Amino acid sequence: MFILICLCSWSLAVQSSEEVTYADPTFCKRKAQKSLPDAILQNILVSVVLEDGCTAILRLALTCPKFKQIVNQEDFQKEAHFRWLDSVVNWKRHSESHIQEYRKPYTISRCSRLQCCQLYKDCGAGYQGNGQQGVLLGFYSSDDHPGYCSWDCYTDDGGWED
Secondary structure: OOEEEEEOOEEEEEOOOOOEEEOOHHHHHHHHHHOOOHHHHHHHHHHHHHHHOOHHHHHHHHHOHHHHHHHOOHHHHHHHHHHHHHHHOOHHHOOHHHHHHHOOOOEEEEOOOOOOOOEEEEOOOEEEOOOOOOOOOEEEOOOOOOOOOOHHHHHHOOOOOO
16 A cells, blocks of 8 residues: 655655655655645554554654644544444454444543553443554453453452452
C-alpha cells in the first residue's frame, strides 16, 4: 500500500508500518492550497489504523498537527473501532441482543490501582483485539478485572482473593 499525503509543512510517504520517509518541507508549502478534504483524509487514516492496528493512532498523532486533530476525534476512533469489529465478526449470524451487548465502542479509562493509574483501552466483555483488520485476539464473556489495566494490577490491589 502506498499513500502520499501532503499536509502541514511535510510530505509523508507511507509504504508500510516500518518505512516512513519525509520529503522537503517547502514542497508542501507550495501545495498547501490543494490539501485533501478532512473526510477523505480521515478515511485514509482509518485505513492506516486498520492495516497497522491501534498503535498507528499514536504514530499518526505524532506525525503532524492535522493528523493529531483528526485521530483525537471520538468519531475517528469509533469509526476505526467499528470497522475493525466488523472485519472480525459476522454480525448476521448473531441475535439482536448479542449485537446490542457486544457491538459497542471501547473507552479510555484510568487504572484503579493507585500505584499504576495509567490510561488503558477498556473493552469490557466482548471481542478484543489490537485493531488490525481481521485479527481477533479473543472473545471474553465477562470483564475479569473491571477498572484495572491488567490482571496483575487487579490482584495486586486485593482482587481475586481465595
